[in-house]
Amino acid sequence: MPASSIRARVRAEMLDEIKAVARQHLATDGANLSLRAVARDMGMVSSAIYRYFPSRDDLLTALIIEAYDALGDAVEAAAVAATDRLDLRARWQAVCRAARDWALAHPAEYALLYGSPVPGYAAPDDTVGPAQRPPLTLVGLLREGLEDGLLSPPPANELPPQLHADLTELADAFFPGLPPALLARGMAGWTQLFGLISFELFGRLNRTVAHRDAYFDHQVGLLADLIGLPPPR
Amino acid sequence: MPASSIRARVRAEMLDEIKAVARQHLATDGANLSLRAVARDMGMVSSAIYRYFPSRDDLLTALIIEAYDALGDAVEAAAVAATDRLDLRARWQAVCRAARDWALAHPAEYALLYGSPVPGYAAPDDTVGPAQRPPLTLVGLLREGLEDGLLSPPPANELPPQLHADLTELADAFFPGLPPALLARGMAGWTQLFGLISFELFGRLNRTVAHRDAYFDHQVGLLADLIGLPPPR
DNA sequence: ACGAAACAAGAGCGGTGCTCTCGAAGTGCT
DNA sequence: AGCACTTCGAGAGCACCGCTCTTGTTTCGT
Numbered sequence: 001m002p003a004s005s006i007r008a009r010v011r012a013e014m015l016d017e018i019k020a021v022a023r024q025h026l027a028t029d030g031a032n033l034s035l036r037a038v039a040r041d042m043g044m045v046s047s048a049i050y051r052y053f054p055s056r057d058d059l060l061t062a063l064i065i066e067a068y069d070a071l072g073d074a075v076e077a078a079a080v081a082a083t084d085r086l087d088l089r090a091r092w093q094a095v096c097r098a099a100r101d102w103a104l105a106h107p108a109e110y111a112l113l114y115g116s117p118v119p120g121y122a123a124p125d126d127t128v129g130p131a132q133r134p135p136l137t138l139v140g141l142l143r144e145g146l147e148d149g150l151l152s153p154p155p156a157n158e159l160p161p162q163l164h165a166d167l168t169e170l171a172d173a174f175f176p177g178l179p180p181a182l183l184a185r186g187m188a189g190w191t192q193l194f195g196l197i198s199f200e201l202f203g204r205l206n207r208t209v210a211h212r213d214a215y216f217d218h219q220v221g222l223l224a225d226l227i228g229l230p231p232p233r
Numbered sequence: 234m235p236a237s238s239i240r241a242r243v244r245a246e247m248l249d250e251i252k253a254v255a256r257q258h259l260a261t262d263g264a265n266l267s268l269r270a271v272a273r274d275m276g277m278v279s280s281a282i283y284r285y286f287p288s289r290d291d292l293l294t295a296l297i298i299e300a301y302d303a304l305g306d307a308v309e310a311a312a313v314a315a316t317d318r319l320d321l322r323a324r325w326q327a328v329c330r331a332a333r334d335w336a337l338a339h340p341a342e343y344a345l346l347y348g349s350p351v352p353g354y355a356a357p358d359d360t361v362g363p364a365q366r367p368p369l370t371l372v373g374l375l376r377e378g379l380e381d382g383l384l385s386p387p388p389a390n391e392l393p394p395q396l397h398a399d400l401t402e403l404a405d406a407f408f409p410g411l412p413p414a415l416l417a418r419g420m421a422g423w424t425q426l427f428g429l430i431s432f433e434l435f436g437r438l439n440r441t442v443a444h445r446d447a448y449f450d451h452q453v454g455l456l457a458d459l460i461g462l463p464p465p466r
Numbered sequence: 467a468c469g470a471a472a473c474a475a476g477a478g479c480g481g482t483g484c485t486c487t488c489g490a491a492g493t494g495c496t
Numbered sequence: 497a498g499c500a501c502t503t504c505g506a507g508a509g510c511a512c513c514g515c516t517c518t519t520g521t522t523t524c525g526t
Contacts, residue, residue, distance in 0.1 A: 005524070007523060031349060034514090035513080036512075036514080044475090045474065045475050045476070046513090046515085047476080047516080048473075048475070050515075051474080055514080056514065111349035111350075112349075114349075115349020116264060116347075116435065117436065162443075162447055163442075166441075166442050166444055166447075167442070170441050184448075184452065184455070187452070191429055191432060192421070192424060192425055194428050195424035195428030195431075196424055198427070198428075199427070202349065202350055203350065208399075208403050209399050209403070211396050214395055214396040215396055215417075218391075219417065222417070223421070225459065239492075239493095240492060240493070240504090244503090244504095265482095267483090268482080269481080269482065269483080270482095278506050278507070279483080280484080280485080280508095281504075281505050283483095284504060284505080288484080
């Protein structure tokens with residue numbers, strides 16, 4: 001097998017092991033990942049890591065992409081797994097819950113994705129695709145609802161002209177024909193979802209809201225009302 | 234004046250100067266503040282800083298408290314400066330715009346307040362008071378609107394019992410008698426505001442929305458509709 | 467079988483937060 | 497005014513960090 005020689009296979013395993021150890025360090029020690037500590041845990045010398053990742057930022061980028069994809073998988077699976085495709089509100093709730101569940105299960109990785117950007121770090125282009133999966137899933141649900149006649153498009157004159165143009169262009173790039181005002185509502189939902197998860201994960205609900213599941217579901221339901229999703233059955 | 238001797242006054246000036254230099258470093262170099270760098274900028278040796286702040290985290294805490302208070306001042310001023318107290322929607326928009334304006338003018342400090350929490354860092358109790366000022370301002374607007382008869386309380390049976398209890402207790406701590414369902418809507422507005430600012434500041438609107446002012450105003454208006462604020466005049 | 471490429475290890479550079487010691491300078495009391 | 501006491505700035509040093517360079521070994525493709 002020339003396509004995967006011993007060396008290539010060992011290298012792939014090393015890449016995976018480094019990322020696994022780094023992910024574990026991320027979960028325990030927080031965001032400031034130490035290359036030397038990862039190397040120590042693997043019984044290597046720190047300089048050896050640089051055979052696999054040219055810099056600490058590249059390791060972080062790899063972890064970020066994998067985290068985006070893990071979140072994207074969870075979210076998209078929730079959008080599809082619905083028993084009743086026509087129960088749009090239940091599907092919306094399921095997608096939001098899936099994102100929150102993933103974040104609660106992987107808080108350090110969520111902070112890596114959606115926390116304050118690392119100062120010197122600039123997200124490479126590889127990350128924008130995976131990063132778009134959750135919001136595209138949400139807006140995709142709205143498009144399906146529109147196709148199935150489950151929700152009515154907002155009035156077209158709702159947006160000021162420049163914003164109308166911005167959102168029309170954005171909609172055409174992913175969901176041609178989607179009314180821009182509905183896209184705005186989808187983005188509002190995505191913004192709200194991010195805010196809810198971040199507040200809960202970063203401790204802003206401590207000592208204020210004890211029953212987080214109920215709080216989350218209620219707030220998601222409020223925004224579902226705003227978007228115009230059909231009322232719960 | 235024994236109460237403020239030369240030494241005490243010089244010390245106070247040093248505290249201020251250290252914080253000023255640190256704030257400047259924060260703005261240019263990002264969140265990873267270097268004690269040695271601020272000491273260098275002040276012509277001091279790094280160990281001398283420890284006469285004024287026992288650790289780097291304590292310096293960060295001081296900066297965080299000052300930033301919370303600056304944001305709180307801006308937000309509360311916007312809530313009071315309205316020409317027409319009864320135009321609740323305009324006041325809500327003004328408060329939201331004030332928060333965004335402050336964040337855009339001080340992005341590094343906003344990231345310090347609302348970005349991912351620093352791993353080892355735990356927010357001391359001194360920060361919770363200043364941190365509550367923006368959300369309390371928003372909810373305070375809703376209470377005023379209720380008192381002035383500008384908005385009607387949501388149905389009382391909207392919340393599940395446990396969440397109703399949580400939010401009633403929370404409301405009684407700051408706004409006795411405020412309907413918990415209205416408090417939930419205020420928190421939704423605060424969550425949305427945080428999400429909108431964070432997305433814009435952390436680059437998630439890059440290459441998607443060009444006219445940020447219009448986008449922000451529209452989204453804030455959407456949530457004002459959800460809360461039940463009177464329509465724009 | 468051999469040259470080329472990939473690899474792990476080690477030393478080293480400049481940087482970090484933080485501690486400790488030491489001499490200088492200001493403070494309060496008699 | 498003199499003296500004990502406290503505060504201060506400087507310096508050396510510790511352990512850690514990301515990263516580079518060199519050296520000797522192992523594996524690869526031909």
